[in-house]
Amino acid sequence: MATARDNERLAINGGPKAFPAMHGRKKPKIGVEEFLSIAERFGFSAEALERIRSVIGDEDLGAGPTLSRFLTARPQATKGEAFEKLARETFGTKYALACNSGTGALHASFVAAGVGPGTEVIVPAVGFFATATAVVMSKGVPVFCDVDESLAMDPGKIEALITPRTVAVAPTCVMGTVPDMDPILAVARKHRLAVIEDCAQSPGAKYRGRYVGTLGDLGCFSISGYKIVGGGEGGLLLTDAERLFERARQLAECGGLTRPDRFAPPRYEGELFCGTNYRMSELEAAVDVVQLRKMPALVRQYNTIKRTILGQLRTYRQVVPQKLNDAEGEAGYMIRFFPESVELGRKIAAALNAEGIGVGDFIWPSECSIRGPQAPPDWHVYRWMFPVLLKTDPAGSNCPFDCPIYRQRGGRIEYRRGDCPRAEDLFDRNVMIWLDPCYSPEDCRQIAGGINKVLSAYCTEDPAATRWL
Ligand SMILES: Cc1ncc(COP(=O)(O)O)c(C=O)c1O
Incomplete structure (x- = not known):
């Protein structure tokens, strides 16, 4: 029997534990x-x-x-790790970084690629505000490049925008379609520019057999609820280059939480710098693993549906279809075309809606529409990207636009309406028909019939006019 004296013996010396187990549930x-x-x-x-x-x-x-990525009990992989592994396997890249937004992935990519004070990045005039924003967040200056009839960056317009300050070019995939990457990559390689692909709107799309996001140096995706691979709020960064990956992760992981030895001095110049936290949450990753698994089949469905419809459309003198840089590879959740005038486009869009065509809710609730020059501001075209155009910053110093380093290097930028006339004209004139990935062949036949019916009522059929495919 234990005596009072025994009970006093320290547990460390063989005595009984003062608190052997918890009684509360x-x-x-x-x-x-x-x-x-x-x-x-x-x-x-x-x-x-x-x-x-x-x-x-x-x-x-x-x-x-626990839903913390770093505290989850081992050896089970965290959902974040599972998502990154699946991304590497799906896209075939060496590295994948799960982020909490596409904007975060872009910011990390630009910083990794060396965008900073005194540098410029060529971004498309049509895409989304986040691309230019992420350049500014990296302290670089975005330079807008006009688009061609694919609505993506016009490869022929890039070279004229390159200056000694240019370090990167950031082509954006527009709504399921893909930019003409070969000539873009050729110009970039010639001038030793990094290529950062913004594929937020086209995950799973391919250009000449290769996934977008794997063609340049870094590829960025958004996984917000408005995207094809939609979770809640998430992002993904892909690369094959170890240094770029490490530097991107440095930015996204609080400035080095994941370095092999957090407190070691930098192993190379540019390894260690302050970062922020763009880590994807475990809850988001859990959903995104499943979403990413569904991506290839979903994109195939979209592509088949779009090509089935386009293959049945007749050609019209007053209508130019959006140029498709890879009709077989794109993610194709929308049919777009440019009527010769906004008025004509309005009539066509109204008539298509009346036919029940172009109404979709898979990505977001939408109807067939055309914007026109009087439409409310929209962050998908450069002329409304006010924080960039006005060159404002939170501290009132106009950094990076008036940054002394930028000035020393001869940099001076003015943004004016009309800088990218093609982008403004095509953006205003494009008619958008949303597609649903669940359309049956009969749905496709009826939709193609409806588009032909409407276009025949307002336009002149002409076998010599621009083809849809
Ligand atoms: C082309 C493009 N880039 C970047 C983003 C930003 O992604 P996120 O909203 O995940 O930050 C978007 C989102 O709409 C986008 O469309």
């Missing part, structure tokens, strides 16, 4: 309420939620799970 940090809160988002009925509650409540989850 443990509750996991992430438990029933959290699961139910997610289930609520799916619109389950109250009865279904109750059933889910009782199932989850029965399970002993111990203390876990």
Whole structure:
């Protein structure tokens, strides 16, 4: 029998433990309420939620799970790691970095590629504001490049924009389509510029057999809810280059949390610098693993549907279809064309809507539309990207536009409406028909018939006019 004296003996010296086990009933940090809160988002009925509650409540989850990427119990891979592994396998790149947004992936890429004070990056005049924003966040100056009839950066316009300050070019995939990458890569290689692909709007699309995002030095994707591979808010960065990956991760992981030895001096110049946190959350990664698995089949469906419809369209004198740089590879969730005037486009769009064509809700609720010059501001064309055009910054110093380093290197930039006339004209005039990945062959036949019906009513059929495919 243990004496009082024995009880006083320190546990470290063989005595009994003062607190051998907890008496309170443990509750996991992430438990029933959290699961139910997610289930609520799916619109389950109250009865279904109750059933889910009782199932989850029965399970002993111990203390876990935690949703931290770095604390999750090993050897099980975190969802973030699983997502990155799947991304490497899917796209065939050596490195993949899961981020919490496409903008974060772009920022990390630009910084990795050496964009900083005194540098310029050529970005397209049509795409999304985030590309130019990420350049400014990296302290570089975006230079807008006009587009061609694919609505992507016109490869023939790049060279004239290159200066001694240019370090990168950032072609953007527009709404499922792909830029003409071969000539873009050729100019970039000739001038030793990094190529950062912004593929936020076309994940899974291919150019000449290769996934977009793997053609340049770095590829960036958004996985926001508005995208083909849509989760909640997420992003992905791909590269084959170890240094670029390390530097991107440095920016995205708080300035070095994931270096082999966090506190070691830099192993090479440019390895160590302050970063921020663009880490993808485990919840997002859990969804994105499944979404990414579905991507190839989904993109194939879209592509087949679009080509099936385009293959049945007749050609018209007053209508120029969007140029497709790779009709077989693109993700194709939209048919676009340019009527000769905005008025004609308005009539066509209204008539298509009346036929029930172009109405989609897979990516977001939308109808067949044309913008026109009077349309409200839109961040997909450069003329509305005010924080860039006005060259503002939060501290009032006009950095990086009036940065002394930029000035010393001869840099001076003015943004004016009309700098990229093609972009403005085509953006205003393009008619957009949204497609649904679940259309059947019969749906495609009816939609093609409806487009032919409307175009025949307003335009002149002409076998010599520009073809759709
Ligand atoms: C072309 C393009 N780049 C970047 C982004 C930014 O992605 P995120 O919203 O995930 O930051 C978007 C999002 O709409 C986009 O369309």
